[in-house]
Amino acid sequence: MKKWACFVGLILALSLGVISAGAMAEGLRSLRGTEAVKGDVPSENYRYERDKTAQQRQFVQQPPVIPHTTKGYLISKEFNKCLDCHSWDRAADSGAPRVSVTHFKTREGKELTNMSPRRYFCTQCHVPQTDAKPLVGNKFKPADGLVK
Ligand code: HEC
Ligand code: HEC
Incomplete structure (x- = not known):
């Protein structure tokens, strides 16, 4: 009897959750408006900007920001295309800037002899540029330290 009551309670709680999530979604509007997103990678929606300095x-x-295309650049547990050019032992040959020394430090501040795991997935922080238009206007100005 008790088990049964518990089950009914659970179903009730779950359906209430679904109803309230539905109500919330109705009140929300995407900044994108009604424009559909075709995929979650830039190359499917937008064109990469041309390679720059x-x-x-x-x-x-x-x-x-990444000033070049990253189309097809794989970053996985086994392989990191970015490091092919940006690691310290490859940079001289590739002409790419070396990863910053800060990328060898762990979260606890310990200096490592190789890239810190927390810096391994480059595109968590470095993003390629596309022709996507800003979704909203803004008046952002560079920080004081960068004003000429
Ligand atoms: C084929 C070599 C190559 C690969 C692979 C590559 N890069 Fe680059 N990257 C370069 C070169 C060369 C530059 C310098 C461009 C310039 O300044 O003329 C550069 C510049 C950059 C910069 C700008 C640095 C700054 O100081 O402004 C970032 C950030 C960057 N790359 C990140 C990445 C990431 C992340 C990946 C992987 C998704 C990647 N790169 C893959 C060659 C490469
Ligand atoms: C957690 C965020 C984060 C990740 C992950 C990360 N970076 Fe960075 N990177 C930064 C920041 C912040 C800077 C600028 C400040 C600094 O030098 O630490 C930077 C600077 C750089 C620079 C410029 C170095 C210079 O001397 O001006 C390069 C090149 C670079 N990163 C490449 C990479 C590559 C390649 C990867 C992946 C293997 C990567 N980064 C992963 C945050 C990150």
């Missing part, structure tokens, strides 16, 4: 940062601690 390093771009101006907006504040000194900013992860610099």
Whole structure:
């Protein structure tokens, strides 16, 4: 008897959750409006900007944006295409800037002899640029340290 009551309670709680989530979704509108997103990678929705030289940062601690296409660049547990050019032992040959020394430090501040795991997935922080238009206007100005 008790078990049965518990089960009914659970179903009731779950359906209430679904109803309230539905009500919340109705009140929300995407900044994108009704434009559909075709996929979750830039190349499916937007065109990569043409390769450039390093771009101006907006504040000194900013992860610099990626000034080149990253189409087809794989980052997995076994392989990291970015390090093919940006690691310290490859940079001289590739002409790419070396990863920052900060990328060898663990979260606890310990210096490692190789990339810190927390910096392994480059595109968590560094993003390629596309022709996507800003979704909303903004008046952002570069930080004081960068004003010429
Ligand atoms: C084939 C070599 C190559 C690969 C692979 C590559 N890069 Fe680059 N990257 C470069 C070169 C060369 C530059 C310098 C461009 C310039 O300044 O002319 C650069 C510049 C950058 C910069 C700008 C640095 C700054 O100081 O502004 C970032 C960030 C970057 N790459 C990140 C990445 C990430 C993340 C990946 C992987 C998704 C990647 N790169 C893969 C060659 C490469
Ligand atoms: C957790 C965020 C984060 C991750 C992950 C990360 N970076 Fe960075 N990166 C930064 C920040 C912030 C800076 C600028 C400040 C600094 O030098 O630490 C930077 C700087 C750089 C620079 C410029 C170095 C210079 O001397 O100006 C390069 C090149 C770079 N990163 C490449 C990479 C590559 C390649 C990966 C992946 C293997 C990677 N980063 C992963 C945050 C990150």
